[in-house]
Every structure is written in structure tokens, then in C-alpha cells.
Amino acid sequence: MKTIGIVTGGGDAxxxxxxxxxxxxxxxxxxxxxxxxxxxxFEGLLGETRVRELxxxxxxxxxxxxxxxxxxxxxxxxxxxxxxxxxxxxEEIYREALVNLERLGIDALVVVGGEGTLAIAHEFDRRxxxxxxxxxxxxxxLAATELTFGFMTALDIAxxxxxxLHTTAESHDRVMILEVMGRHAGWIALHSGVSGGAxxxxxxxxxxxxxxxxxxxxxxxxxDSQFSxxxxxxxxxxxxxxxxxxxxxxxxSAPRLGGIGHHLAAELSTLTGKEARCVVLGHLQRGGSPxxxxxxxxxxxxxxxxxxxxxxxxxxxxxxxxxxxRTVPLAEAIANLKTVPPESQLVRTARDVGVSFGxxxxxxxxxxxxxxx
Numbered sequence: 382m383k384t385i386g387i388v389t390g391g392g393d394a395x396x397x398x399x400x401x402x403x404x405x406x407x408x409x410x411x412x413x414x415x416x417x418x419x420x421x422x423f424e425g426l427l428g429e430t431r432v433r434e435l436x437x438x439x440x441x442x443x444x445x446x447x448x449x450x451x452x453x454x455x456x457x458x459x460x461x462x463x464x465x466x467x468x469x470x471x472e473e474i475y476r477e478a479l480v481n482l483e484r485l486g487i488d489a490l491v492v493v494g495g496e497g498t499l500a501i502a503h504e505f506d507r508r509x510x511x512x513x514x515x516x517x518x519x520x521x522x523l524a525a526t527e528l529t530f531g532f533m534t535a536l537d538i539a540x541x542x543x544x545x546l547h548t549t550a551e552s553h554d555r556v557m558i559l560e561v562m563g564r565h566a567g568w569i570a571l572h573s574g575v576s577g578g579a580x581x582x583x584x585x586x587x588x589x590x591x592x593x594x595x596x597x598x599x600x601x602x603x604x605d606s607q608f609s610x611x612x613x614x615x616x617x618x619x620x621x622x623x624x625x626x627x628x629x630x631x632x633x634s635a636p637r638l639g640g641i642g643h644h645l646a647a648e649l650s651t652l653t654g655k656e657a658r659c660v661v662l663g664h665l666q667r668g669g670s671p672x673x674x675x676x677x678x679x680x681x682x683x684x685x686x687x688x689x690x691x692x693x694x695x696x697x698x699x700x701x702x703x704x705x706x707r708t709v710p711l712a713e714a715i716a717n718l719k720t721v722p723p724e725s726q727l728v729r730t731a732r733d734v735g736v737s738f739g740x741x742x743x744x745x746x747x748x749x750x751x752x753x754x
Contacts, residue, residue: 382511384415385690386432386487389449390422390498394517394531395671396679397449400493402440403683409437412691417487421452423459423501426478432485444680445670459501470504479510491686493517495529496715499698503711506696513686514698514711519666522566525714526700530679535562535666536572539612542662543577546610554607556598556649556657560642562666563614566720569666570614571727574736580609581737583617583641586721587728589739590620594645595652597737602655613641620741681706 387404389397401418408414418435425431443450459478461469482490489511492502495518506512516523519535539561550557559579561569567584574582581597583589598609618641642659649657671679678701685699685706697708721728728738732746740746 382414382488382690384417384485384487385489385491385687386417386419386482386485387435387451387491388419388423388425388493388498388502389451389453389517390492390494390501391453391455391517392495392519393448393453393667394519395447395534395667395669396530396675397453397493397517398440398443398446399671399676399679400515400517400530400683400686401435401450402443403680404491404687405435405440406437407684407687412687414687417485418451419490422454422457422498423478424454424457425451426481427458427474430481430485444676447669447671455497459504460497470501475504475508479505479508482510489513489690491515491683491690493683495520496523496718499523499711499715503696503715506711511690511695512711513689513694513708514714515682515686516698516700516714519569520563520566521568522718522720523714524717524719525698525709526702528678528701530675530682531667531671532568533674533678534669534672535569536576537672538666538669539569539573539662540576542660542665543573543579543610543612546660547578547608550608550610553656556609556611556646556653556655558611558613558642558645558649558657558659560613560615560659560661562662564616565718567614567617568721570612570617571721571731574612575727575731575734577612578610579612579736581611581739582731583611583613583645583739584721585614585616585618587723587738587740588618588620590741590743591645591648591652591739593737593741593743594739595649597739597743598649598653598655602653611645613645615641617641 408416419425420431493515499514502512516526516529518529519531521532546557646657646659682699689708696711698714700709
């Protein structure tokens with residue numbers, strides 16, 4: 382093996398550049414390899430290819446920098462979505478990419494991304510091309526790894542937002558709703574809600590009743606707490622309803638969730654008579670400099686991915702398990718999403734300190750209702 386390519390795909394996340402930096406410095410400094418950055422995600426392997434060789438001087442100063450110097454995208458020609466929601470991997474597209482990889486002299490790929498990007502990486506592995514994946518998603522929903530880089534920084538941003546919303550909510554006796562990312566997994570909402578002292582946490586794994594949420598707000602009013610803080614994952618849904626979408630998607634892009642926060646604000650204003658406002662964090666959770674933990678984890682992952690390739694690992698992903706970075710089969714990593722168990726310890730703790738998840742049977746989880754909760 383003489384040349385490794387590196388690809389960043391899917392949504393951006395704090396720490397992507399730290400992975401690139403670590404992979405380049407390890408490949409060049411420790412193994413004397415050539416490393417090539419593929420621009421614009423996998424799309425850079427099609428048509429007039431867009432690649433550039435990366436040297437240690439090219440990655441100097443990248444550790445604190447957000448985004449990715451290679452560019453990324455979460456839509457493209459490697460996945461075609463059918464009307465029934467299924468996905469198809471066009472064989473001719475993969476053939477073209479493999480021909481170009483051979484022409485460019487790239488012997489293996491380090492692929493940095495979430496479930497969608499790593500599913501494409503798995504298709505390259507199935508066709509015999511050496512691949513090692515690096516788990517990236519602020520949602521922390523990839524199986525086989527305890528943490529993905531980007532999650533901790535997103536959590537810090539969401540928690541700080543909740544801290545700031547507390548003061549304005551209390552000043553105006555309002556219900557303040559923070560909508561955070563989390564399509565199918567509520568890890569950001571759960572962790573930030575507990576860290577930021579939310580009164581209600583709404584996550585996709587626990588369908589909620591609007592009346593139960595309103596009940597929590599009224600209960601706080603009765604206990605002389607005239608404001609309430611709610612954090613909702615974008616994929617949270619009512620027990621009798623479904624997910625809310627800003628964009629239903631098309632053959633090349635997935636549906637885009639959003640709107641739950643504003644829906645909550647409108648409904649709760651009617652049910653409680655209180656003023657309710659919504660703040661949507663959106664891409665603020667993705668942008669900016671990674672925190673210290675994500676810099677460390679991303680660096681560890683980037684270096685470990687190159688080492689894995691040099692040890693002959695194929696079709697694998699680096700993963701954090703019991704504080705150590707190990708390799709796991711790529712197929713195992715993308716087999717299913719890691720969602721919040723509704724009976725997990727942190728959910729139980731949140732309920733013990735008085736947080737409501739808005740479940741239709743929410744009161745059954747609390748020993749008593751009253752101002753001591």
C-alpha cells in the first residue's frame with residue numbers, strides 16, 4: 382500500500398479537520414505513505430475527479446478549525462432513493478468511481494461519516510476495495526461505538542443555549558422551547574436537557590401527549606414557577622401523530638425533519654394560555670470549533686484508521702469501546718441505529734429529578750405530583 386485516499390461525507394461536524402490532520406500526519410510521518418484528499422465527498426471520484434495530495438504542512442493549524450477542508454455533502458449519485466423509501470446503489474456509479482481510484486493510484490480509503498456515508502463505504506468494501514470507516518455524527522446514533530466525534534461539541538452548544546433561555550424565560554414568565562437535532566435518536570435532547578435543567582424533554586423514542594406537556598407547564602405554574610423550559614429533538618412526535626417535515630426529500634436526498642418546536646409553541650399557547658416561544662438551534666450545533674474532547678477523539682480515530690489499514694484491516698470501522706479505540710466490522714456498525722432506550726438510566730434519572738417526557742402515562746413514573754418534584 383502506497384497511497385490512501387480520505388473522504389468526508391454527510392453533514393459537517395466539529396472534528397472533521399482533526400481527523401484529516403491525524404490521518405495525514407500518521408500516514409506520512411509514521412508509514413511514509415502518500416495521502417490524497419477527495420473533495421466534495423464521494424462525488425469527487427466521478428467525472429473530472431477533484432482530489433489533492435495532502436502533506437503535513439497542508440494540515441497545519443487544522444485542530445481547532447470547524448467544518449472540513451475537503452468539503453462534504455449529504456446527497457449525491459451514489460444513492461438513489463425510491464418512492465417507497467428504499468435505497469438503490471447504482472452499479473455504474475460505483476464502477477466509474479473504482480476505475481478512477483485505480484487511475485489515481487489510490488490503494489485504500491479512509492471514509493469519515495455517519496450511517497449514510499458508511500453505507501456507501503460498505504459498498505466499496507463489497508466490491509473488493511479496502512476501506513476503513515471513522516464514525517462521525519453529532520446525533521451519536523451509530524451502532525458499535527460508544528461515542529461519535531462531534532456529539533460532545535453539539536451537546537455543549539445545546540446546553541449553553543438552555544442556560545441562556547432560562548434567564549429570558551424566567552424574566553418574561555414564558556414557555557421556551559429549544560429544538561435540537563436528532564432525527565431518529567434523542568441523545569442530544571436527552572443529554573442537554575438533563576445538563577441544562579429542562580422541565581420537559583421530548584425525544585423520538587418516547588412519543589408524547591401534548592396534554593401531558595401542558596399539564597407539566599400548569600403544574601409548574603401552580604408551584605410558583607411561572608416559566609418552563611422544553612427541549613425537543615427534531616424527530617419527536619405525538620403519540621397519535623407523526624414526524625413533522627420541512628422537506629419530504631427526493632430521489633437523491635433524504636427527507637428533512639423540522640417544525641416540532643413551532644408546533645409545540647402554538648399548541649401550548651392555546652392549552653395553557655401562556656406565551657410560548659421556540660428557538661431552533663439548527664446548524665449552530667454543527668458549526669464552529671470542536672471542544673477538547675472531540676479534538677482528542679477525532680485525532681485518535683484518524684490515526685487509528687490509518688494504523689488499521691496498515692495492519693490489513695478491511696471493511697471495518699474504528700470505534701470507541703470501554704475507553705479504547707478498536708476496530709469493528711463495518712457491516713455491524715451500519716446494521717442499525719443506536720437509539721435511546723426508554724428505560725435507560727439517564728431517562729430514569731431525569732424523571733427522578735422531575736423532568737417530564739410527555740408520555741401519555743407519564744404520571745405513572747413519578748411517585749407523587751406536587752411542588753417537591
